Amino acid sequence: xxxxxxxxxxxxxxxxxxxxxxxxxxxxxxxxxxxxxxxxxxxxxxxxxxxxxxxxxxxxxxxxxxxxxxxxxxxxxxxxxxxxxxxxxxxxxxxxxxxxxxxxxxxxxxxxxxxxxxxxxxxxxxxxxxxxxxxxxxxxxxxxxxxxxxxxxxxxxxxxxxxxxxxxxxxxxxxxxxxxxxxxxxxxxxxxxxxxxxxxxxxxxxxxxxxxxxxxxxxxxxxxxxxxxxxxxxxxxxxxxxxxxxxxxxxxxxxxxxxxx
Amino acid sequence: xxxxxxxxxxxxxxxxxxxxxxxxxxxxxxxxxxxxxxxxxxxxxxxxxxxxxxxxxxxxxxxxxxxxxxxxxxxxxxxxxxxxxxxxxxxxxxxxxxxxxxxxxxxxxxxxxxxxxxxxxxxxxxxxxxxxxxxxxxxxxxxxxxxxxxxxxxxxxxxxxxxxxxxxxxxxxxxxxxxxxxxxxxxxxxxxxxxxxxxxxxxxxxxxxxxxxxxxxxxxxxxxxxxxxxxxxxxxxxxxxxxxxxxxxxxxxxxxxxxxxxxxxxxxxxxxxxxxxxxxxxxxxxxxxxxxxxxxxxxxxxxxxxxxxxxxxxxxxxxxxxxxxxxxxxxxxxxxxxxxxxxxxxxxxxxxxx
Numbered sequence: 274x275x276x277x278x279x280x281x282x283x284x285x286x287x288x289x290x291x292x293x294x295x296x297x298x299x300x301x302x303x304x305x306x307x308x309x310x311x312x313x314x315x316x317x318x319x320x321x322x323x324x325x326x327x328x329x330x331x332x333x334x335x336x337x338x339x340x341x342x343x344x345x346x347x348x349x350x351x352x353x354x355x356x357x358x359x360x361x362x363x364x365x366x367x368x369x370x371x372x373x374x375x376x377x378x379x380x381x382x383x384x385x386x387x388x389x390x391x392x393x394x395x396x397x398x399x400x401x402x403x404x405x406x407x408x409x410x411x412x413x414x415x416x417x418x419x420x421x422x423x424x425x426x427x428x429x430x431x432x433x434x435x436x437x438x439x440x441x442x443x444x445x446x447x448x449x450x451x452x453x454x455x456x457x458x459x460x461x462x463x464x465x466x467x468x469x470x471x472x473x474x475x476x477x478x479x480x481x482x483x484x485x486x487x488x489x490x491x492x493x494x495x496x497x498x499x500x501x502x503x504x505x506x507x508x509x510x511x512x513x514x515x516x517x518x519x520x521x522x523x524x525x526x527x528x529x530x531x532x533x534x
Numbered sequence: 535x536x537x538x539x540x541x542x543x544x545x546x547x548x549x550x551x552x553x554x555x556x557x558x559x560x561x562x563x564x565x566x567x568x569x570x571x572x573x574x575x576x577x578x579x580x581x582x583x584x585x586x587x588x589x590x591x592x593x594x595x596x597x598x599x600x601x602x603x604x605x606x607x608x609x610x611x612x613x614x615x616x617x618x619x620x621x622x623x624x625x626x627x628x629x630x631x632x633x634x635x636x637x638x639x640x641x642x643x644x645x646x647x648x649x650x651x652x653x654x655x656x657x658x659x660x661x662x663x664x665x666x667x668x669x670x671x672x673x674x675x676x677x678x679x680x681x682x683x684x685x686x687x688x689x690x691x692x693x694x695x696x697x698x699x700x701x702x703x704x705x706x707x708x709x710x711x712x713x714x715x716x717x718x719x720x721x722x723x724x725x726x727x728x729x730x731x732x733x734x735x736x737x738x739x740x741x742x743x744x745x746x747x748x749x750x751x752x753x754x755x756x757x758x759x760x761x762x763x764x765x766x767x768x769x770x771x772x773x774x775x776x777x778x779x780x781x782x783x784x785x786x787x788x789x790x791x792x793x794x795x796x797x798x799x800x801x802x803x804x805x806x807x808x809x810x811x812x813x814x815x816x817x818x819x820x821x822x823x824x825x826x827x828x829x830x831x832x833x834x835x836x837x838x839x840x841x842x843x844x845x846x847x848x849x850x851x852x853x854x855x856x857x858x859x860x861x862x863x864x865x866x867x868x869x870x871x872x873x874x875x876x877x878x879x880x881x882x883x884x885x886x887x888x
Contacts, residue, residue, distance in 0.1 A: 280548075282769055282770075282773060283548055285773065286769065287548075287552045287555070289599070291552075291555045291556070291559065293596070293599075294556070294559050295559050296596070298559060298560070302596075304589060304593070305589070305592055305593035305596045305597070306593060306596060306597055310597070310687070313597075313600040313601075314596060314599075314600065316600050316603075316604075317599045317600035317603050320600070320603045320604070320607065321603070323765065324603075324765060324768060324769045324772065325552070327762065327765040327766055327769065328766065328769045329545055329548055329549065330762075331762075331766055332545050334766065336770070340770065340773055340774050340777075343777070344773055344774065344776075344777040345773065345777075347776070347777035347780040347781060348773055348776045348777060348780060350780050350784070351591070351592060351595045351780065354588050354591060354592065355588070355592060358584055358585060358587070358588035359585070359588070360585060360588040360589035360592055361585045361589065362589075363586060363589060364582065364586075366582040366583065366586065367582075367586045367791070370586075370790065370791060370793075371790075468597060468687060468688055468831060469593040469594060469596065469597035470589055470590060470593035471590050471593050471594045471597070471786070471787070471790065472688070472831045
């Protein structure tokens with residue numbers, strides 16, 4: 274039993290190292306954490322390999338803690354889960370659980386029921402760093418929200434919606450709908466990640482077509498163009514995009530957007 | 535002879551297998567994906583919740599892993615190289631001086647709450663006043679560089695939450711220290727089992743069983759260098775702590791995908807309720823203090839600072855796995871005091887903060 278446990282320890286260290294190396298090399302790591310923090314993962318790969326080597330060197334050494342077998346099994350679980358249930362990009366089903374934010378910061382719209390929380394939102398900090406984007410956005414003839422600037426531009430537009438009324442906007446994202454939305458409306462949103470996917474929140478624009486059109490399917494990726502307007506949603510002035518046209522696009526390889534890039 | 539051969543045989547195989555894995559990966563074979571190829575076909579029509587669960591769980595794990603590894607390494611180095619007697623010499627006798635001083639000790643002795651119980655216990659064994667040891671027990675998991683850095687990263691690289699967390703944590707620890715001084719002065723705090731030896735879930739179990747001399751051996755026994763010993767120790771501590779972390783990540787991921795933060799959001803408008811809820815969450819999740827900030831950050835779009843703070847301050851002081859470890863080492867009355875005290879203080883301070 275002792276030797277099996279020693280083997281387990283080595284397998285845990287090396288196995289997790291292999292998992293992380295693969296995620297890093299395949300770029301799949303962006304499914305899980307902000308790419309800015311890649312170096313943290315690289316550091317843990319190095320530590321894991323060193324620990325694995327040390328453990329290998331002392332294969333016959335004494336046990337220093339008494340750890341039960343379930344403790345070892347717990348640490349195999351990440352590997353097991355990765356193999357058995359391959360993770361995939363978060364999509365609209367997760368968005369419903371997380372609650373989608375398409376109304377202004379003070380109100381949070383939630384999957385089933387709409388609630389207004391009095392809590393202050395992290396996006397609306399007292400000395401607003403997003404003010405500096407206002408002139409940049411105003412200069413553009415058509416505001417295009419791409420992967421790089423989505424988080425910043427979105428927050429700017431939602432913090433100061435009056436500044437951009439009538440502006441032409443081009444936005445890419447996945448389609449989200451729930452029963453709270455009017456029949457003819459949908460949201461084009463992105464998952465915004467601060468550090469890891471667990472802290473992802475969904476941000477997106479409420480889209481209102483001008484006339485009756487076929488609404489794209491849930492989870493489909495679209496590129497929508499329209500003009501910014503304002504509308505009351507739950508008693509709050511909310512920016513909406515009056516849709517001019519949209520077309521399907523292939524799903525992004527790196528589907529998330531990141532704050533603080 | 536045969537036994538040695540057999541041992542080397544296993545080690546050689548392990549190295550070869552690992553080398554082979556590395557070779558495959560660097561030459562572009564998605565190894566684990568190949569492994570899961572068959573399973574994927576079966577799981578294709580599994581519910582999306584299951585995949586979301588897997589994604590959230592792994593992201594929590596991958597994010598927390600480096601921080602736990604660093605915490606374990608540092609704690610093991612301290613364990614081997616820093617003698618508790620050295621620490622003791624630095625502490626003044628007057629509780630009015632020593633308690634505030636010791637709240638900052640975590641900055642030089644960064645041990646997260648998973649490793650703090652045995653350290654505090656040993657400090658008491660070495661004759662350190664128990665109120666000092668307990669102030670350290672409460673403060674060190676919050677007032678320490680790893681926690682500070684992870685909180686800073688998790689909350690979008692801003693200092694506000696970090697200051698609030700550290701300040702409030704140190705304050706509560708100091709208040710608890712003084713209360714402990716008033717109530718438990720001179721009373722025995724350690725749990726004693728039948729053999730007259732303290733039970734310890736995180737201690738070394740030497741075959742030759744004189745645990746109190748253990749630190750003197752650490753650097754020199756069996757010709758191992760101190761560094762090697764520290765590294766080996768961290769392997770064990772990693773697995774020992776990792777199991778609680780994996781469990782915590784599982785519960786948290788399950789919570790996020792099955793219940794959904796949408797539910798907490800619906801409660802979040804009642805800030806008073808949210809504070810209680812977040813404290814209960816912190817207690818149940820038992821996430822290591824070096825990684826819990828990332829978890830808390832996932833709630834910040836739905837609730838104010840006060841409930842988040844209750845999570846961040848309460849979690850490192852009182853949680854399920856800490857409770858079990860404390861019950862293993864200290865008397866029941868002491869443990870009870872250390873659950874009720876921080877609970878009341880955290881609630882009070884967070885309600886005042888509203």
